[in-house]
Amino acid sequence: MSLKLREAVVRRGAFRLAADFEAPTTGVTVVFGPSGAGKSMLLSTIAGLHRLETGRVEFNDVVLEDAGAKTRVGPHARGIGLVFQDARLFPHQTVRGNIAYAERRRPAARNAPIVVEIARRLEIEELLDRPVRNLSGGERSRVALARAIVSAPELLLLDEPFAALDGRRRRAFLTLLLDLSREQSLPMMIVTHQVEEVAELADHVIAMQAGRVVGHGAAADVMARADFAALLDRRDLGARVDAAAVAGGQGGGVWIRADNVLLAAEEPRGISARNVWRGQVSSILREPDGAALVSLATNAGYISSRITPEALADLQLEEGATAWAVVKSHAL
């Protein structure tokens, strides 16, 4: 069960997307990269909305598109759903009409999610008979998600879902998304540019930059690599830790930003932080402004911390030294 893109090239104006990877079609795959990396275009290419210039797309051993052989399965026949960033609700129908549109076209054989149940979980029950033009951004994205789930695709692609929601609500719905994926056995591929979400959601990561797939594989592996760190803003730098190893951790993993980690040269006592790990300094990277990125090998994995040059001097850290990393639960 996998999705394969083989030397696939798509061109749109001056932008060129080149992808060659294989991703399992189970669980959640997160497509990550800076804006303009081609993440949305990758999704629409998989969904069949762009024609391949060269290469091939295969889904669960069925060739969906082969530019060489000139075969191409239309987007309507791929069984791949796509939730657009801008929701794209049908303006001439109510919320219910939008969802019913998907329901009517769902093949009878598919294990069918129940509309009212999905609506209840996504908190749009009250909106069902409303026209879509009066909905807020957050409501629109939830209706779009309900519509896509009711369509019962074999793979659901989501382009920055819930971007319109604020932090706390957004997290709640992302957790719900994970639950739905599991319950409906619906594999998902999610675009995001928030590194915390990658850590939390992803079983598998596809990292993109400038129209290319620069890395793919299991989340824990890809996120530990230097070329993944190269995609991050300076303030996003950090490390992925399995959620199980972190008090208060959710989902599959937790991204701990280097800026949120304190270092201690001695075991800290009498503090409120629940997450304290002992480890050995594995590397110290000096940044251009003098700050140091200290990486600690702990039993929870690598954890990095950004400290000032003064702190580095005070702590007298060097490679191989023992130190403690302290993280406030609030920062998780």
Added chain:
Amino acid sequence: MVRAMLTAEEIQILATSLGVAGRAVLFSLPIAIAFAWALSRPKFPGKWIVDAVAHLPLVLPPVLVGYFLLLLFGVRGPLGSWLRETFGVQLAFTAEGAALATAVMAFPLMVRAIRLSFEATDRGLFEAAAVLRAGPWDRFWSMALPLAWPGVLAGAVTAFAAGLGEFGAVITFASNVEGQTQTLPLAIYSALQVPDGEETALRLAAISMTAAVTGLVLAELLQHWARRRLEA
């Protein structure tokens, strides 16, 4: 009320006009939708030919259009003789013929209005429908047409209003037969040919104006309603 204000003759003329314009719109609407849809698509080979054909009646003298129709559908024309032998139908010099001539003349107006409303539709919605398993034909019926529907209606109403006033093509192809092909403009023309016909002509002109303005207002209201409905 209409009976009180109009003479039996005027009612007859108005009925002929409405019948001719109504049939003209009814029969050419599906073809206009097909043309408008084709023209709203991205480039395809031969698009300029479709475009030219759709707009030809707009630039040709109406008399010429009537004459072409006469050549094609006249009693001895290739299509005219075929129609008569196969279906026993004659178009030249009949009310049906007047409807055909009106349809041809109003065609570009309809295509224009409908095409604009197809083009104004967000293509992203078609993509959204496609990933919900709607095939191309399905997308046309479930998305393109309903979203363009107000524009289609407005195009039809405009064409109808314009059709009420079609003169040159109708008189050439269908002639000016009282009670059959004599529409409002033809009746006005006839009235002006006889001495003391001015009053008749003025009354007919008033009827014609009323009908045309009603049509325009209706089309405007439809457009307005359409815009409001689709503002998402």
